[in-house]
Amino acid sequence: MYAPPIPAADDPLVPAAMRADGGVRLRFERRGERTLRMELAESGGYRARFPQTFDSSCEAVLINTGGGMAGGDRMRVTVEAGEGSHAVVTTQAAEKIYRSQGFDTAIETRLAAAEGANLAWLPQESILFSGSRLRRRLEIDLAEGARLVACESTVFGRSAMGERLERGSLRDRWRVRRAGRLVFADDLRLEGPVDTLLARPAIGGGAQGAATLLMIGPELGGHRDAIREILAQHDDVEGGAGIVSDCLVVRLVSLRAEALRRVLVMLLGQVTGRALPRTWSS
Template sequence: MDTVAQETLTRGWQAKLDLRFTRAAHKTVLFSARHVGPLTVQRPFYPEDDVCHLYLLHPPGGIVGGDELHISVALETNCHVLITMPGAGKFYRSCGPQAQLRQDFTLAPNATLEWLPQDTILFPGANASIRSVFHLTSESRLLAWDLLCLGRPVLQERFSHGELHNRLEVWCDGVPLLIERLHLAHGELSAIANQPWCGTLLCYPATEAMLDGTRERLTPLGGYAGATLVDSLLTVRFLSDDNLVAQRVMRDIWHFLRPLLTEKPPHLPRIWQT
Protein backbone atom coordinates (compact mmCIF):
# COMPACT_ATOMS: atom_id res chain seq x y z
CA MET A 1 0.00 0.00 0.00
CA ASP A 2 1.43 3.41 -0.93
CA THR A 3 2.03 6.15 1.64
CA VAL A 4 -0.92 8.31 0.55
CA ALA A 5 -3.39 5.42 0.76
CA GLN A 6 -2.05 4.39 4.16
CA GLU A 7 -2.38 7.96 5.50
CA THR A 8 -5.97 8.13 4.21
CA LEU A 9 -6.87 4.93 6.04
CA THR A 10 -5.30 6.01 9.33
CA ARG A 11 -6.41 9.65 9.31
CA GLY A 12 -10.06 9.29 8.34
CA TRP A 13 -12.37 12.29 8.32
CA GLN A 14 -10.91 15.63 9.43
CA ALA A 15 -13.99 17.66 10.35
CA LYS A 16 -14.43 21.04 12.03
CA LEU A 17 -17.51 23.03 12.98
CA ASP A 18 -17.25 26.55 14.35
CA LEU A 19 -20.47 28.19 15.58
CA ARG A 20 -20.83 31.79 16.76
CA PHE A 21 -23.99 33.24 18.27
CA THR A 22 -24.99 36.85 18.90
CA ARG A 23 -28.04 38.73 20.15
CA ALA A 24 -29.96 40.59 17.47
CA ALA A 25 -33.16 42.49 18.24
CA HIS A 26 -35.21 40.23 20.48
CA LYS A 27 -33.56 36.84 19.86
CA THR A 28 -30.33 34.86 19.63
CA VAL A 29 -29.08 34.30 16.10
CA LEU A 30 -26.41 32.10 14.57
CA PHE A 31 -24.31 34.72 12.80
CA SER A 32 -21.42 32.45 11.80
CA ALA A 33 -21.32 28.73 11.00
CA ARG A 34 -18.12 27.56 9.37
CA HIS A 35 -17.51 23.90 8.72
CA VAL A 36 -14.96 21.64 7.10
CA GLY A 37 -15.87 18.03 6.39
CA PRO A 38 -19.02 16.17 7.50
CA LEU A 39 -20.16 18.38 10.36
CA THR A 40 -22.97 20.88 9.92
CA VAL A 41 -26.20 22.19 11.45
CA GLN A 42 -29.82 22.48 10.44
CA ARG A 43 -31.62 25.81 10.14
CA PRO A 44 -32.18 27.24 13.66
CA PHE A 45 -35.64 26.89 15.23
CA TYR A 46 -37.38 29.39 17.51
CA PRO A 47 -40.12 27.53 19.40
CA GLU A 48 -39.57 29.88 22.36
CA ASP A 49 -39.26 33.11 20.33
CA ASP A 50 -35.93 34.31 21.70
CA VAL A 51 -34.10 31.01 22.39
CA CYS A 52 -32.21 29.50 19.47
CA HIS A 53 -32.73 25.72 19.13
CA LEU A 54 -30.08 24.15 16.94
CA TYR A 55 -29.57 20.56 15.68
CA LEU A 56 -26.04 19.42 15.04
CA LEU A 57 -25.62 16.95 12.16
CA HIS A 58 -22.92 14.41 11.40
CA PRO A 59 -24.05 12.86 8.09
CA PRO A 60 -21.72 9.80 8.13
CA GLY A 61 -23.66 8.63 11.20
CA GLY A 62 -20.65 7.46 13.15
CA ILE A 63 -16.99 8.01 13.96
CA VAL A 64 -14.30 5.49 13.02
CA GLY A 65 -10.63 5.08 13.85
CA GLY A 66 -8.57 7.94 12.45
CA ASP A 67 -11.46 10.44 12.39
CA GLU A 68 -10.78 13.79 14.06
CA LEU A 69 -13.79 16.00 14.81
CA HIS A 70 -13.60 19.42 16.44
CA ILE A 71 -16.70 21.37 17.49
CA SER A 72 -16.31 24.94 18.71
CA VAL A 73 -19.24 26.98 20.06
CA ALA A 74 -19.12 30.60 21.28
CA LEU A 75 -22.00 32.63 22.75
CA GLU A 76 -21.89 36.40 23.03
CA THR A 77 -23.55 38.35 25.84
CA ASN A 78 -27.29 37.72 26.41
CA CYS A 79 -27.46 34.74 24.02
CA HIS A 80 -29.51 31.65 24.90
CA VAL A 81 -28.88 28.54 22.82
CA LEU A 82 -30.12 24.96 23.09
CA ILE A 83 -28.13 22.45 21.03
CA THR A 84 -29.00 18.80 20.52
CA MET A 85 -28.75 16.12 17.82
CA PRO A 86 -31.25 14.04 15.82
CA GLY A 87 -29.78 10.71 16.94
CA ALA A 88 -27.14 8.96 18.99
CA GLY A 89 -23.46 9.47 18.28
CA LYS A 90 -21.49 6.32 17.51
CA PHE A 91 -17.85 5.33 17.78
CA TYR A 92 -17.34 2.22 15.65
CA ARG A 93 -14.76 -0.54 16.05
CA SER A 94 -11.25 0.50 15.08
CA CYS A 95 -8.49 -1.60 13.56
CA GLY A 96 -6.00 0.47 15.55
CA PRO A 97 -6.14 4.25 14.93
CA GLN A 98 -7.77 6.44 17.56
CA ALA A 99 -10.95 8.43 16.83
CA GLN A 100 -10.91 11.90 18.39
CA LEU A 101 -13.75 14.25 19.30
CA ARG A 102 -12.92 17.67 20.76
CA GLN A 103 -15.70 20.01 21.93
CA ASP A 104 -15.03 23.57 23.11
CA PHE A 105 -17.68 25.93 24.47
CA THR A 106 -17.13 29.59 25.38
CA LEU A 107 -19.84 31.62 27.10
CA ALA A 108 -19.80 35.40 27.59
CA PRO A 109 -21.43 37.06 30.63
CA ASN A 110 -25.22 36.57 30.73
CA ALA A 111 -25.03 33.90 28.02
CA THR A 112 -26.94 30.63 28.51
CA LEU A 113 -26.05 27.32 26.90
CA GLU A 114 -28.08 24.13 27.07
CA TRP A 115 -25.90 21.38 25.60
CA LEU A 116 -28.16 18.32 25.39
CA PRO A 117 -26.70 15.76 22.97
CA GLN A 118 -28.20 12.34 22.44
CA ASP A 119 -26.39 9.24 23.74
CA THR A 120 -22.88 8.38 22.60
CA ILE A 121 -22.53 4.66 21.83
CA LEU A 122 -19.09 3.06 21.93
CA PHE A 123 -19.06 -0.19 19.95
CA PRO A 124 -16.83 -3.01 21.22
CA GLY A 125 -13.35 -2.44 19.81
CA ALA A 126 -13.72 1.33 19.52
CA ASN A 127 -10.63 3.42 20.25
CA ALA A 128 -12.02 6.81 21.26
CA SER A 129 -10.77 10.03 22.76
CA ILE A 130 -13.42 12.57 23.81
CA ARG A 131 -12.59 15.93 25.35
CA SER A 132 -15.21 18.52 26.30
CA VAL A 133 -14.19 21.92 27.68
CA PHE A 134 -16.56 24.64 28.93
CA HIS A 135 -15.25 28.18 29.46
CA LEU A 136 -17.69 30.24 31.56
CA THR A 137 -17.79 33.52 33.40
CA SER A 138 -19.34 34.00 36.83
CA GLU A 139 -22.39 35.47 35.04
CA SER A 140 -22.79 32.68 32.46
CA ARG A 141 -25.39 29.92 32.73
CA LEU A 142 -24.79 26.30 31.73
CA LEU A 143 -27.02 23.24 31.67
CA ALA A 144 -25.30 20.30 29.98
CA TRP A 145 -25.35 16.54 29.97
CA ASP A 146 -23.50 13.59 28.51
CA LEU A 147 -24.59 9.95 28.39
CA LEU A 148 -22.15 7.23 27.31
CA CYS A 149 -23.25 3.73 26.32
CA LEU A 150 -20.45 1.16 26.61
CA GLY A 151 -21.13 -1.59 24.10
CA ARG A 152 -24.61 -2.43 22.90
CA PRO A 153 -26.41 -3.83 25.95
CA VAL A 154 -29.67 -4.31 24.03
CA LEU A 155 -27.82 -6.98 22.02
CA GLN A 156 -26.15 -8.37 25.17
CA GLU A 157 -22.88 -6.91 23.87
CA ARG A 158 -20.36 -5.45 26.35
CA PHE A 159 -17.47 -3.07 25.79
CA SER A 160 -15.31 -6.17 26.01
CA HIS A 161 -12.36 -4.70 24.14
CA GLY A 162 -11.31 -1.28 22.95
CA GLU A 163 -10.34 1.91 24.75
CA LEU A 164 -11.95 5.16 25.87
CA HIS A 165 -10.27 8.35 27.06
CA ASN A 166 -12.93 10.80 28.22
CA ARG A 167 -11.95 14.19 29.65
CA LEU A 168 -14.30 16.87 30.96
CA GLU A 169 -13.29 20.39 32.01
CA VAL A 170 -15.27 23.36 33.33
CA TRP A 171 -13.54 26.71 33.79
CA CYS A 172 -14.95 29.94 35.22
CA ASP A 173 -13.09 33.20 34.64
CA GLY A 174 -9.94 31.19 33.97
CA VAL A 175 -10.21 29.14 37.17
CA PRO A 176 -10.88 25.37 36.94
CA LEU A 177 -14.13 24.26 38.58
CA LEU A 178 -13.98 20.67 37.36
CA ILE A 179 -11.34 18.59 35.60
CA GLU A 180 -11.95 14.86 35.44
CA ARG A 181 -10.80 11.96 33.34
CA LEU A 182 -12.26 8.53 32.65
CA HIS A 183 -10.08 5.84 31.10
CA LEU A 184 -11.49 2.43 30.19
CA ALA A 185 -9.57 -0.27 28.34
CA HIS A 186 -9.39 -4.02 27.66
CA GLY A 187 -12.89 -4.72 28.94
CA GLU A 188 -12.04 -3.59 32.47
CA LEU A 189 -15.12 -1.63 33.55
CA SER A 190 -14.76 -1.77 37.33
CA ALA A 191 -14.30 2.02 37.39
CA ILE A 192 -17.97 2.31 36.41
CA ALA A 193 -19.17 -0.71 38.43
CA ASN A 194 -19.49 -2.72 35.19
CA GLN A 195 -22.55 -0.71 34.22
CA PRO A 196 -23.06 -0.04 30.49
CA TRP A 197 -24.56 3.45 30.88
CA CYS A 198 -22.48 6.27 32.34
CA GLY A 199 -23.89 9.79 32.63
CA THR A 200 -22.90 13.28 33.75
CA LEU A 201 -25.05 16.40 34.11
CA LEU A 202 -23.76 19.91 34.85
CA CYS A 203 -25.56 23.04 36.02
CA TYR A 204 -24.02 26.44 36.72
CA PRO A 205 -24.66 28.49 38.78
CA ALA A 206 -26.60 26.26 41.15
CA THR A 207 -27.95 26.55 44.70
CA GLU A 208 -28.48 24.22 47.64
CA ALA A 209 -32.19 24.01 46.75
CA MET A 210 -31.27 22.85 43.25
CA LEU A 211 -28.91 20.25 44.73
CA ASP A 212 -31.62 18.91 47.07
CA GLY A 213 -34.21 18.71 44.29
CA THR A 214 -31.76 16.96 41.99
CA ARG A 215 -30.90 14.35 44.61
CA GLU A 216 -34.57 13.57 45.06
CA ARG A 217 -34.85 12.85 41.34
CA LEU A 218 -31.90 10.43 41.41
CA THR A 219 -33.86 7.91 43.50
CA PRO A 220 -34.75 5.61 40.54
CA LEU A 221 -31.03 4.97 40.00
CA GLY A 222 -30.52 3.64 43.52
CA GLY A 223 -26.94 3.65 44.77
CA TYR A 224 -25.46 4.29 41.33
CA ALA A 225 -25.93 8.07 41.39
CA GLY A 226 -24.80 11.15 43.25
CA ALA A 227 -24.77 14.94 43.06
CA THR A 228 -22.34 17.51 44.43
CA LEU A 229 -22.30 21.30 44.62
CA VAL A 230 -18.87 22.95 44.65
CA ASP A 231 -18.21 26.61 43.80
CA SER A 232 -21.78 26.90 42.43
CA LEU A 233 -21.20 24.04 39.96
CA LEU A 234 -23.76 21.26 40.35
CA THR A 235 -22.30 18.00 39.07
CA VAL A 236 -24.47 14.90 38.74
CA ARG A 237 -22.97 11.50 37.99
CA PHE A 238 -24.86 8.28 37.50
CA LEU A 239 -24.55 4.71 36.24
CA SER A 240 -27.28 2.41 34.99
CA ASP A 241 -27.99 -0.85 33.21
CA ASP A 242 -31.19 0.56 31.68
CA ASN A 243 -31.02 3.38 29.14
CA LEU A 244 -34.71 4.24 29.53
CA VAL A 245 -34.27 4.85 33.25
CA ALA A 246 -31.11 6.89 32.68
CA GLN A 247 -32.72 9.05 29.99
CA ARG A 248 -35.87 9.54 32.06
CA VAL A 249 -33.88 10.69 35.10
CA MET A 250 -31.75 13.07 33.00
CA ARG A 251 -34.81 14.70 31.45
CA ASP A 252 -36.57 14.86 34.80
CA ILE A 253 -33.62 16.74 36.29
CA TRP A 254 -33.50 19.04 33.27
CA HIS A 255 -37.25 19.73 33.67
CA PHE A 256 -36.60 20.65 37.31
CA LEU A 257 -33.47 22.77 36.81
CA ARG A 258 -34.31 24.69 33.66
CA PRO A 259 -36.95 27.05 35.14
CA LEU A 260 -34.74 27.71 38.16
CA LEU A 261 -31.68 28.48 36.03
CA THR A 262 -33.25 30.32 33.08
CA GLU A 263 -36.70 31.44 34.34
CA LYS A 264 -38.15 29.59 31.35
CA PRO A 265 -40.42 26.51 31.46
CA PRO A 266 -39.16 23.25 29.96
CA HIS A 267 -39.59 23.16 26.20
CA LEU A 268 -38.64 19.83 24.64
CA PRO A 269 -36.73 20.04 21.35
CA ARG A 270 -39.05 18.98 18.56
CA ILE A 271 -36.60 16.35 17.33
CA TRP A 272 -36.97 14.39 20.60
CA GLN A 273 -40.64 13.85 19.85
CA THR A 274 -40.19 12.31 16.39
Protein backbone atom coordinates in the same frame (compact mmCIF):
# COMPACT_ATOMS: atom_id res chain seq x y z
CA MET B 1 2.08 -14.21 1.32
CA TYR B 2 -1.21 -13.69 3.15
CA ALA B 3 -2.20 -10.45 4.81
CA PRO B 4 -2.66 -10.60 8.59
CA PRO B 5 -6.33 -10.97 9.68
CA ILE B 6 -6.11 -7.79 11.76
CA PRO B 7 -4.13 -4.91 10.22
CA ALA B 8 -1.43 -3.26 12.28
CA ALA B 9 -2.12 0.28 13.50
CA ASP B 10 0.53 1.69 11.14
CA ASP B 11 -0.89 -0.20 8.14
CA PRO B 12 -4.63 0.58 8.14
CA LEU B 13 -7.12 -0.85 5.68
CA VAL B 14 -8.47 2.67 5.13
CA PRO B 15 -5.86 5.39 4.44
CA ALA B 16 -5.81 8.37 6.78
CA ALA B 17 -6.79 10.66 3.88
CA MET B 18 -10.15 8.85 3.67
CA ARG B 19 -11.03 9.34 7.33
CA ALA B 20 -13.60 12.00 8.26
CA ASP B 21 -12.04 15.18 9.60
CA GLY B 22 -14.20 18.24 10.18
CA GLY B 23 -16.71 19.86 12.44
CA VAL B 24 -18.98 22.81 13.12
CA ARG B 25 -18.32 26.31 14.43
CA LEU B 26 -21.22 28.37 15.80
CA ARG B 27 -21.56 31.85 17.23
CA PHE B 28 -24.74 33.22 18.79
CA GLU B 29 -25.56 36.83 19.63
CA ARG B 30 -28.51 38.55 21.25
CA ARG B 31 -30.41 40.97 19.05
CA GLY B 32 -33.25 42.71 20.87
CA GLU B 33 -35.27 40.09 22.72
CA ARG B 34 -34.04 37.12 20.69
CA THR B 35 -30.87 35.12 20.21
CA LEU B 36 -29.75 34.72 16.60
CA ARG B 37 -27.16 32.61 14.85
CA MET B 38 -24.49 35.03 13.66
CA GLU B 39 -21.83 32.63 12.36
CA LEU B 40 -21.87 29.08 11.01
CA ALA B 41 -19.01 27.08 9.52
CA GLU B 42 -19.36 23.42 8.50
CA SER B 43 -16.80 20.94 7.20
CA GLY B 44 -16.13 17.25 6.70
CA GLY B 45 -19.71 15.99 6.58
CA TYR B 46 -20.79 17.66 9.83
CA ARG B 47 -23.75 20.03 9.65
CA ALA B 48 -25.98 22.17 11.88
CA ARG B 49 -29.67 22.93 11.53
CA PHE B 50 -31.78 25.42 13.46
CA PRO B 51 -35.36 24.42 14.36
CA GLN B 52 -37.87 27.17 15.04
CA THR B 53 -38.21 28.12 18.70
CA PHE B 54 -41.04 30.00 20.35
CA ASP B 55 -39.07 31.82 23.03
CA SER B 56 -35.97 34.03 23.08
CA SER B 57 -33.53 31.12 22.66
CA CYS B 58 -31.82 29.78 19.54
CA GLU B 59 -31.54 26.00 19.13
CA ALA B 60 -28.91 24.22 17.04
CA VAL B 61 -28.97 20.55 16.06
CA LEU B 62 -25.64 19.01 15.03
CA ILE B 63 -25.76 16.33 12.33
CA ASN B 64 -23.16 13.77 11.32
CA THR B 65 -24.09 12.90 7.74
CA GLY B 66 -21.76 9.89 7.87
CA GLY B 67 -24.03 8.14 10.38
CA GLY B 68 -21.27 7.36 12.86
CA MET B 69 -17.55 7.57 13.54
CA ALA B 70 -14.72 5.04 13.36
CA GLY B 71 -11.06 4.92 14.33
CA GLY B 72 -9.14 7.83 12.82
CA ASP B 73 -12.21 10.06 12.42
CA ARG B 74 -12.05 13.47 14.06
CA MET B 75 -14.81 15.97 14.88
CA ARG B 76 -14.37 19.46 16.32
CA VAL B 77 -17.25 21.59 17.63
CA THR B 78 -16.85 25.22 18.69
CA VAL B 79 -19.73 27.20 20.20
CA GLU B 80 -19.61 30.83 21.31
CA ALA B 81 -22.54 32.44 23.11
CA GLY B 82 -22.38 36.23 23.11
CA GLU B 83 -23.39 38.57 25.91
CA GLY B 84 -26.97 38.01 27.10
CA SER B 85 -27.66 35.28 24.54
CA HIS B 86 -29.52 32.01 25.17
CA ALA B 87 -28.40 29.03 23.07
CA VAL B 88 -29.22 25.32 23.19
CA VAL B 89 -27.02 22.90 21.23
CA THR B 90 -27.89 19.23 20.79
CA THR B 91 -27.40 16.41 18.28
CA GLN B 92 -29.78 14.80 15.82
CA ALA B 93 -29.18 11.31 17.21
CA ALA B 94 -26.90 9.26 19.40
CA GLU B 95 -23.35 9.15 18.03
CA LYS B 96 -22.19 5.65 17.10
CA ILE B 97 -18.49 4.94 17.68
CA TYR B 98 -17.55 1.94 15.55
CA ARG B 99 -14.74 -0.60 15.93
CA SER B 100 -11.25 0.80 15.38
CA GLN B 101 -8.23 -0.69 13.64
CA GLY B 102 -6.07 0.90 16.32
CA PHE B 103 -6.56 4.64 15.88
CA ASP B 104 -8.62 6.82 18.21
CA THR B 105 -11.92 8.43 17.28
CA ALA B 106 -11.48 12.04 18.46
CA ILE B 107 -14.31 14.39 19.47
CA GLU B 108 -13.19 17.83 20.63
CA THR B 109 -15.70 20.40 21.88
CA ARG B 110 -14.98 23.97 22.93
CA LEU B 111 -17.69 26.12 24.48
CA ALA B 112 -17.50 29.79 25.46
CA ALA B 113 -20.18 31.95 27.08
CA ALA B 114 -19.94 35.71 27.67
CA GLU B 115 -21.41 37.75 30.51
CA GLY B 116 -25.11 37.05 31.02
CA ALA B 117 -25.19 34.25 28.44
CA ASN B 118 -27.15 31.04 29.00
CA LEU B 119 -25.62 28.07 27.17
CA ALA B 120 -26.88 24.46 27.20
CA TRP B 121 -24.72 21.69 25.70
CA LEU B 122 -27.06 18.68 25.42
CA PRO B 123 -25.73 16.05 22.99
CA GLN B 124 -27.38 12.66 22.93
CA GLU B 125 -25.38 9.67 24.08
CA SER B 126 -22.29 8.18 22.45
CA ILE B 127 -22.74 4.45 21.82
CA LEU B 128 -19.44 2.55 21.94
CA PHE B 129 -19.27 -0.57 19.79
CA SER B 130 -16.99 -3.37 20.91
CA GLY B 131 -13.45 -2.62 19.75
CA SER B 132 -14.02 1.15 19.56
CA ARG B 133 -11.54 3.76 20.78
CA LEU B 134 -13.03 7.12 21.79
CA ARG B 135 -10.98 10.13 22.89
CA ARG B 136 -13.40 12.90 23.91
CA ARG B 137 -12.42 16.33 25.22
CA LEU B 138 -14.68 19.14 26.46
CA GLU B 139 -13.20 22.61 27.10
CA ILE B 140 -15.48 25.31 28.53
CA ASP B 141 -14.69 28.99 29.20
CA LEU B 142 -17.32 31.08 30.99
CA ALA B 143 -17.56 34.70 32.01
CA GLU B 144 -18.32 35.31 35.68
CA GLY B 145 -22.03 35.93 35.05
CA ALA B 146 -22.61 33.21 32.44
CA ARG B 147 -24.88 30.23 33.03
CA LEU B 148 -24.12 26.72 31.79
CA VAL B 149 -25.75 23.31 31.60
CA ALA B 150 -23.59 20.60 30.02
CA CYS B 151 -23.95 16.84 29.84
CA GLU B 152 -22.18 13.91 28.25
CA SER B 153 -23.50 10.34 28.35
CA THR B 154 -21.99 7.08 27.16
CA VAL B 155 -23.50 3.66 26.42
CA PHE B 156 -21.14 0.69 26.62
CA GLY B 157 -22.14 -1.63 23.79
CA ARG B 158 -25.42 -2.12 21.94
CA SER B 159 -27.58 -3.54 24.69
CA ALA B 160 -30.51 -4.18 22.32
CA MET B 161 -28.21 -6.50 20.34
CA GLY B 162 -26.93 -8.23 23.46
CA GLU B 163 -23.50 -6.72 22.87
CA ARG B 164 -21.07 -5.81 25.61
CA LEU B 165 -17.97 -3.66 25.27
CA GLU B 166 -15.55 -6.55 25.67
CA ARG B 167 -12.53 -4.54 24.60
CA GLY B 168 -12.01 -0.91 23.75
CA SER B 169 -10.79 2.44 24.97
CA LEU B 170 -12.50 5.49 26.43
CA ARG B 171 -10.66 8.64 27.45
CA ASP B 172 -12.94 11.47 28.50
CA ARG B 173 -11.60 14.83 29.70
CA TRP B 174 -13.46 17.90 31.02
CA ARG B 175 -11.90 21.29 31.75
CA VAL B 176 -14.18 24.15 32.85
CA ARG B 177 -12.96 27.67 33.59
CA ARG B 178 -14.94 30.58 34.96
CA ALA B 179 -13.46 34.07 34.61
CA GLY B 180 -10.20 32.34 33.72
CA ARG B 181 -10.13 30.20 36.89
CA LEU B 182 -10.28 26.42 36.67
CA VAL B 183 -13.43 25.32 38.53
CA PHE B 184 -13.93 21.76 37.29
CA ALA B 185 -11.49 19.17 35.97
CA ASP B 186 -12.37 15.56 35.32
CA ASP B 187 -10.61 12.67 33.58
CA LEU B 188 -11.88 9.18 32.88
CA ARG B 189 -9.86 6.39 31.29
CA LEU B 190 -11.03 2.87 30.54
CA GLU B 191 -8.59 0.77 28.54
CA GLY B 192 -8.58 -2.86 27.45
CA PRO B 193 -11.24 -5.23 28.86
CA VAL B 194 -13.79 -2.46 29.45
CA ASP B 195 -16.64 -4.84 30.27
CA THR B 196 -14.55 -6.50 32.98
CA LEU B 197 -13.51 -3.14 34.40
CA LEU B 198 -17.08 -1.85 34.50
CA ALA B 199 -18.17 -4.99 36.36
CA ARG B 200 -16.08 -3.98 39.38
CA PRO B 201 -18.26 -2.50 42.15
CA ALA B 202 -15.96 0.51 42.66
CA ILE B 203 -15.97 1.39 38.96
CA GLY B 204 -19.35 0.66 37.40
CA GLY B 205 -21.02 -2.25 39.15
CA GLY B 206 -21.91 -3.75 35.77
CA ALA B 207 -23.11 -0.46 34.30
CA GLN B 208 -24.33 -0.40 30.72
CA GLY B 209 -24.38 3.40 30.62
CA ALA B 210 -22.99 6.42 32.47
CA ALA B 211 -23.51 10.18 32.36
CA THR B 212 -22.10 13.38 33.83
CA LEU B 213 -24.21 16.52 34.18
CA LEU B 214 -22.73 19.89 35.15
CA MET B 215 -24.56 23.11 35.97
CA ILE B 216 -23.13 26.54 36.74
CA GLY B 217 -25.51 29.34 37.63
CA PRO B 218 -28.02 30.45 40.26
CA GLU B 219 -30.05 28.32 42.69
CA LEU B 220 -27.68 25.34 42.65
CA GLY B 221 -28.87 24.16 46.06
CA GLY B 222 -32.49 23.97 44.98
CA HIS B 223 -31.63 22.02 41.84
CA ARG B 224 -29.40 19.66 43.82
CA ASP B 225 -32.22 18.84 46.24
CA ALA B 226 -34.72 18.34 43.40
CA ILE B 227 -32.31 16.04 41.56
CA ARG B 228 -31.77 13.96 44.69
CA GLU B 229 -35.53 13.56 45.05
CA ILE B 230 -35.84 12.41 41.44
CA LEU B 231 -33.00 9.91 41.85
CA ALA B 232 -34.56 8.53 45.02
CA GLN B 233 -37.65 7.59 43.00
CA HIS B 234 -35.74 5.55 40.39
CA ASP B 235 -33.89 2.56 41.78
CA ASP B 236 -32.77 1.41 38.30
CA VAL B 237 -30.34 4.36 38.09
CA GLU B 238 -27.62 4.96 40.66
CA GLY B 239 -26.51 8.56 41.00
CA GLY B 240 -25.42 11.40 43.18
CA ALA B 241 -25.51 15.20 43.09
CA GLY B 242 -23.28 17.67 44.90
CA ILE B 243 -21.91 21.20 44.69
CA VAL B 244 -18.17 21.58 44.15
CA SER B 245 -16.44 24.93 43.45
CA ASP B 246 -19.80 26.60 42.66
CA CYS B 247 -20.62 23.80 40.19
CA LEU B 248 -23.50 21.37 40.54
CA VAL B 249 -22.10 17.98 39.50
CA VAL B 250 -24.34 14.97 38.87
CA ARG B 251 -23.06 11.43 38.20
CA LEU B 252 -25.25 8.64 36.89
CA VAL B 253 -24.73 4.96 36.11
CA SER B 254 -27.26 2.29 35.22
CA LEU B 255 -27.43 -1.37 34.30
CA ARG B 256 -29.86 -0.40 31.52
CA ALA B 257 -29.13 2.28 28.95
CA GLU B 258 -32.81 3.09 28.43
CA ALA B 259 -33.29 3.73 32.16
CA LEU B 260 -30.29 6.06 32.18
CA ARG B 261 -31.71 8.05 29.29
CA ARG B 262 -35.17 8.29 30.87
CA VAL B 263 -33.80 9.70 34.13
CA LEU B 264 -31.34 11.99 32.34
CA VAL B 265 -34.22 13.55 30.40
CA MET B 266 -35.98 14.36 33.68
CA LEU B 267 -32.84 15.83 35.25
CA LEU B 268 -32.08 17.99 32.22
CA GLY B 269 -35.64 19.29 32.28
CA GLN B 270 -35.13 20.20 35.93
CA VAL B 271 -31.90 22.16 35.46
CA THR B 272 -32.83 23.85 32.17
CA GLY B 273 -36.44 24.64 33.12
CA ARG B 274 -37.67 23.68 29.67
CA ALA B 275 -38.52 20.70 27.50
CA LEU B 276 -35.59 19.07 25.76
CA PRO B 277 -35.11 19.59 22.01
CA ARG B 278 -37.45 17.46 19.91
CA THR B 279 -34.61 15.28 18.64
CA TRP B 280 -34.40 13.69 22.11
CA SER B 281 -37.87 12.19 21.63
CA SER B 282 -37.64 11.22 17.95
